[in-house]
Amino acid sequence: MNNQGKGGQERRRAGQKKGGQGPGRGGGYAAGPEGICACPGCGYEQPHERGVPCPNINCPKCGKAMVRK
Numbered sequence: 001m002n003n004q005g006k007g008g009q010e011r012r013r014a015g016q017k018k019g020g021q022g023p024g025r026g027g028g029y030a031a032g033p034e035g036i037c038a039c040p041g042c043g044y045e046q047p048h049e050r051g052v053p054c055p056n057i058n059c060p061k062c063g064k065a066m067v068r069k
């Protein structure tokens with residue numbers, strides 16, 4: 001008989017699936033380039049400060065409330 005290999009050839013599944021079923025990681029933005037407050041009046045821009053809403057910041061140039069860009 002043509003018996004290839006002894007017994008069954010058990011193919012072991014290489015664990016290729018990365019068990020990544022956790023809560024979405026990577027949702028927290030560290031202080032980065034994103035987040036810019038811009039002045040609607042004169043166009044002045046500055047990096048958004050964490051914890052400080054843009055509208056709470058007044059443009060240093062014209063004094064208008066900044067907006068999140």
Ligand SMILES: [Zn+2]
Pocket residue numbers: 039040041042043044059060061062063064
């Ligand atoms: Zn301004």
